[in-house]
Amino acid sequence: MTAVAPRTPARRAPAPHRFVDPTVRDRRERAAGRSRRKDTLEAAAWLAGVGGVSFMLASGSVDVTSVAGLLITLGRIAGIAASTMIMAQLILIARIPLVEQAIGHDRAARVHSQLGRIGFLVIIAHIVLLIAGYAMPTQTGLLAQTWDFVVGWGGPMFMASVGFVVLCAVVITSYAIVRSRWRYENWHAVHVFSYVAVGLSIPHQLTDGESFMSMGVAWWYWVVLWTVAVGGLLAYRVVRPLARFLRHDIRVAAVGTLPDGSTVVAMHGRRLRKLGARGGQFLLFRFLQAGMWGQAHPYSLSRTVRDGWMRITVKPLGDGSSALRTLKPGTRVMVEGPLGIFTDESRSGDHLVLAGAGVGITPVLALLEAADIRPGGCTVIVRAHSEAEIPHLDEFRELAAARGAALHVLVGRRGDGWAPAAFPTRLAQLVPSIAGADVYACGPQPWVDAVLDDAAAAGVPDERRHAEEFAW
Structure with missing residues (x-):
């Protein structure tokens, strides 16, 4: 027998190394980081609601042995879900840089609006389920039980009822069929009352809600969540604009009109690069001139910001943008932002x-x-x-x-x-x-x-x- 030497497997040629531009690699890593932050924020919103429901189940006050008890339990879950949605809405619209950079202002505003519509239906379910659940064992009529909730339960519940009425008005005016017939300024003035509705509804959750009224860990959990949501809104919608107003001293430097009809507004100020605005972003501008100070409008930058100068160019498509032609040099300007991830x-x-x-x-x-x-x-x-x-x-x-x-x-x-x-x-x-x-x-x-x-x-x-x- 002739010995046969073992065959050595042929080696494959190594795959050619594909060069990746370091700049492109850095961009891809940043994009992946934004995606992770977005996923983290979404997971945190879900976990906040799950935590609230978990505390409710752990409280020992859940009764699902009767139809009335089941309705009350479902009503309480709906209330926790609605409150979590409202917290998420506040955080989405608070213009918090972490949220803005991860999601983008347009997407944040869109999700805010969607949550508002869904949350309103969940609030209605919360109210209807609780009224039906509490009325059933006592054979109390639905109208009588509703009256007892509003009047008999005291101040916080009455405040929540008023808040619900205010919220109904806000939701109705938010639908496109109404908004299409309203001037932006009128709609925005009514929409501000949604914050009033939220403020009126918070106390009853901590004083009358069985899951959080014991002043224990669950109470503090709910207080912390509301503090983050409301605190973020106040910090970035009120405190930061006021601080920047004082720090940067932004004023209108010159106003001009281009051949296409656009209005050019040049502004000067102190250390404007510290605003952190990038090319492609926009800010909310509030011009403190008679007839204009009560309105803040979004305008994109038409050149990159210098330390002492920035510029917007606006087509006169509405009342607010058309009024820019009347701005007087020296008018003080309050800004919010920068906003958007179009950068x-x-x-x-x-x-x-x-x-x-x-x-x-x-x-x-x-x-x-x-x-x-x-x-x-x-x-x-x-x-x-x-x-x-x-x-x-x-x-x-x-x-x-x-x-x-x-x-x-x-x-x-x-x-x-x-x-x-x-x-x-x-x-x-x-x-x-x-x-x-x-x-x-x-x-x-x-x-x-x-x-x-x-x-x-x-x-x-x-x-x-x-x-x-x-x-x-």
Whole structure:
């Protein structure tokens, strides 16, 4: 027999090492960090409600042996769920930097609104279940039991009842069919009363709620949750704006009008970089001039902030934006923010596409100025009916040339997509490497949707498609 030497398996050639730009790697790590923070915040909201229900179950006051007891138990669970939703709403709208940077102002406002509608239904379930549960064993009528809740239980329960009536008015005016017929200022004035409704409802949870009235660990748990929610709102919606008002001394420096009709407001102040505003973000501006001081409106920065100067450019589309033309130099300004994640910090791709139309053109200009780009690494698309309607077009051209960005000025009547009817085009035609890019679109919502749909069709994943909604 002939001996056969064992066969040595052939070695595979090592896979070629793929070079990843350190800058791109850093962007991807930041994006992953934001995703983790968002998941953590969502988990914390769920755990807060679960903790409340757990304390209720551990209190020993739960009765599910009768129909009345089951209704009361379900009513108490509904109350805890509704309160948790309200806490989450307050935190989402408090403009806390940690929340804003993880979720973004647009998404936070949208979830805030959704929770408000769902929470209102849960509050109704809480009230109906408790009234039915308490009325059943005593054979008390529903109306009589309701009256006993409002009057017989004393001050905190009466305050909660008044708060519920106020909340009903707020919810009704929040629906789109009503908001579409209201001026923003009128709707906002009514919406402020939602905070009054919340304030009126908190005491009865701590004095009449069986889960938390014992002044034990559960009571302190609930107090801490409400302190975080209300404290965050007061700290970032009241205290911080007042502190910045005193610290930065922002005043109107000059007001001008562009050929397209946009109003340019330049402001000066002290150490304005300390505001932390990035290109692409917006702030809420309250101009302390007669007839305007009671309103705060969101306006995007149209250039990056300098230490002593910042600028907004606003199209006169409503009463508030049209009134900016009447601003007088020297008028003091109070700001909230910066808000939004429509910034270079949200990128994770190796190319940057900036698309702006209408009111969304100016934040694109600021983002072009601030973005970390290399020559050839950015494509800018500006869309309008005519060049005369594009604010700061000369600045776009100067910045694009200085930064090595490709600028496409697309004018003409709109066609079926986002491009002019006379020059139909796709993002993949303007940007051959579009699948590896981040696409930022800002402007009227139908136009933004068309741009992002085109980007999705070209292979741009969801996490690299960015939009800034202009909605309230």
